[in-house]
Amino acid sequence: MKTIAISGSPRENVGKRDAKELRYEGKVPAVLYGGKEQHHLAVVIADLKDVIYTAEANFVEIDVNGAKTKAIVKDAQFHPLTDVLMHIDFLQLFDEKEIVMEIPVKLTGTSPGVKMGGKMVQKLRKLRVKALPAAMPQSVEVSIDKLEVGGLVRVRDIKADQYAITNTPEDTIVSVGMSRALKQAETEAAKGKK
Structure with missing residues (x-):
């Protein structure tokens, strides 16, 4: 399966106001879960174009400060009126887990x-x-x-x-x-x- 590489940065502050500031900067709040713990990230919206707005199914390789993790998009939330991407959830992949x-x-x-x-x-x-x-x-x-x-x-x-x-x-x-x-x-x- 095709893999698309994107980069993200860790988010320390989690909340409505911080998420709004991220979107103003052209980023979207994201969560990577499925491993031992979940990670809160900020991802540039333009990087997600090939992941979200496509009919194809793809894997995603997320690079956070040099640490690469393979994942899939589990959920994406859009604004009901403007259709702007509001939040995205990634599920971490493991070779032995279906x-x-x-x-x-x-x-x-x-x-x-x-x-x-x-x-x-x-x-x-x-x-x-x-x-x-x-x-x-x-x-x-x-x-x-x-x-x-x-x-x-x-x-x-x-x-x-x-x-x-x-x-x-x-x-x-x-x-x-x-x-x-x-x-x-x-x-x-x-x-x-x-």
């Missing part, structure tokens, strides 16, 4: 149902994946080569050796339904046979 992440779905191939005029609908764009950090995929590939009109791919249809998908097995990832033009053509064909 984690759960939202991983994007990547559709591969060409659906015969779409070629025949069907309409493809992707219901799930991300899946919850549980794995060790070394086995975490960049994306979950779903083949649509055999997807006919009326067909669908469910979570249970995805086979993975290195990781587990924790979504409900009955959840639909992608389906191909009849388009309006295809329905009209079938209706007209049925009327023509009468």
Whole structure:
């Protein structure tokens, strides 16, 4: 999985007023937890652009005074009106401990149902994946080569050796339904046979 490097500085003062001052300076308050103790940090908002505002799943390497720690973004809080990043939580990674992440779905191939005029609908764009950090995929590939009109791919249809998908097995990832033009053509064909 891709790792993005960011730098942070330790925060001594924790509170509403101090967090507001940090945001005024172009930084955002952050917490790194998951180890023996949690660390309060200040991170430059511009450094988080590639981490937060992307559809991809990434690991983060946080450099605090020369000490590098691998982590994932566990939570990000935004202002309800201005959509400005207010706070971010990082979960520290350990090689022997499984984690759960939202991983994007990547559709591969060409659906015969779409070629025949069907309409493809992707219901799930991300899946919850549980794995060790070394086995975490960049994306979950779903083949649509055999997807006919009326067909669908469910979570249970995805086979993975290195990781587990924790979504409900009955959840639909992608389906191909009849388009309006295809329905009209079938209706007209049925009327023509009468």
